[in-house]
Amino acid sequence: MTKVDILIMGSGPAGYTASIYAARAGRSTRLITGPQPGGQLMITSSIENYPGFVDPISGPSLMDQMRQQAEKAGVEIMNDVTASVDLSSNPFVCVGESGTTHRCNALIIAVGACAKWLGIPGETRYRGSGVSACATCDGFFFRQKDVAVIGGGNVAVEEAIYLTNFAKKVVLIHRRNELRAEKIMQIRLMKNPKIEVLWNTKTMDILGDGVKVTSLLLSTPDGEVERPIDGVFVAIGHRPATSIFDGQLEMDKNGYIVTDKTSSCTSSPGVFAAGDVCDPVYRQAIVSAGHGCMAARDADWFLSQ
Ligand code: FAD
Ligand code: NAP
Numbered sequence: 001m002t003k004v005d006i007l008i009m010g011s012g013p014a015g016y017t018a019s020i021y022a023a024r025a026g027r028s029t030r031l032i033t034g035p036q037p038g039g040q041l042m043i044t045s046s047i048e049n050y051p052g053f054v055d056p057i058s059g060p061s062l063m064d065q066m067r068q069q070a071e072k073a074g075v076e077i078m079n080d081v082t083a084s085v086d087l088s089s090n091p092f093v094c095v096g097e098s099g100t101t102h103r104c105n106a107l108i109i110a111v112g113a114c115a116k117w118l119g120i121p122g123e124t125r126y127r128g129s130g131v132s133a134c135a136t137c138d139g140f141f142f143r144q145k146d147v148a149v150i151g152g153g154n155v156a157v158e159e160a161i162y163l164t165n166f167a168k169k170v171v172l173i174h175r176r177n178e179l180r181a182e183k184i185m186q187i188r189l190m191k192n193p194k195i196e197v198l199w200n201t202k203t204m205d206i207l208g209d210g211v212k213v214t215s216l217l218l219s220t221p222d223g224e225v226e227r228p229i230d231g232v233f234v235a236i237g238h239r240p241a242t243s244i245f246d247g248q249l250e251m252d253k254n255g256y257i258v259t260d261k262t263s264s265c266t267s268s269p270g271v272f273a274a275g276d277v278c279d280p281v282y283r284q285a286i287v288s289a290g291h292g293c294m295a296a297r298d299a300d301w302f303l304s305q
Helices: 013-024 039-042 059-073 121-125 135-142 154-163 183-191 283-303
Strands: 003-009 029-032 077-078 082-086 092-096 100-109 113-115 146-152 168-171 196-197 201-207 213-220 223-228 230-234 239-240 272-274
Touching: 003 013, 003 092, 003 283, 013 029, 013 039, 013 059, 013 100, 013 283, 029 100, 029 230, 039 077, 039 135, 059 077, 100 283, 121 201, 121 223, 135 154, 135 230, 146 154, 154 183, 196 239, 213 230, 272 283
Parallel strands: 003 029, 003 100, 029 077, 100 272, 146 168, 146 230, 168 196
Antiparallel strands: 082 092, 092 100, 113 239, 201 213, 213 223
């Protein structure tokens, strides 16, 4: 496989934006889509806070526009997942699960984050048989059923509201007595007659009949209770997908890539990071897109030296 000036890992808002800027700077640019082409927004049905769209736009539509814009700018888009990297010398080497070896003089890491799981026994046992981390993908299977959403952030609240399109009843289970989600989302949640919120409640286990989920074991302020349920949506946040960089780049204790305060530079010259992978604070599509722009410009300056 030929070497490129700039290789971008990830096809979320950070990766696509970086690729558009890199290609427009005249650099040969290849983007590797990763396991989730389009990134996290592919599992959301409605985005209301990405500037430029008066009416809500679906995640897949927004990401399709970004992909087309990247293609038009001349970006080479490849469906592959980077399995290993060697950042010890330039050109850097990235090997894909397809067996393809990619070489580049500047690397932009925009691999985002993946869903976190609770780590309780029934969760693994019934994943795909009543346990999911994506309401947009799996909500349809729970028509007229009772479902639970676990978490208290924007995603949990959005998923709970979305699930009312299908489910008979949605119970949102949160470990504290206060939601982390934006106020506007909280108001919509509380107004929805199909949603019940269980406060200060921890999910101890997901129980089933061996084939599908049947109930939740909950620890409530009044003690342990078993609550019948047909489906469980875990929405407790995401963690950066950075294990392939272990030992090669500086990361914080949660695995976020550490970047310079005012740029996208990582601890390795010529390697840049953008988006959720280096942002434990904002984790918004528009911020990721902004990071992508920074990373492409930083990479272009690096190559000009
Ligand atoms: P991601 O979107 O996570 O993309 C990461 C990319 O990296 C993916 O394409 C993946 O395939 C790729 N990748 C991973 N591993 C590898 C690898 N080994 N090799 C190559 N590629 C790899 N934000 C908003 O601003 N507004 C919203 O309304 C909103 N709604 C959301 C709804 C949901 C359900 C979720 C989960 C998040 C939502 N967010 C929203 C947050 C937003 O999705 C993220 O902030 C944003 O997608 C981060 O962009 P990113 O490009 O950094 O990473
Ligand atoms: P988040 O904001 O980090 O919220 C995670 C939630 O899960 C928190 O309420 C947390 O509880 C809970 N939680 C974490 N670990 C848990 C565990 N082990 N057991 C039980 N509960 C647990 O994550 P998110 O909701 O996925 O959102 C991610 C980012 O995307 C955020 O920055 C969000 O703003 C953004 N986003 C934005 C929009 C929008 O703008 N409309 C939509 C979706 C997402 P505590 O509160 O107790 O910590």
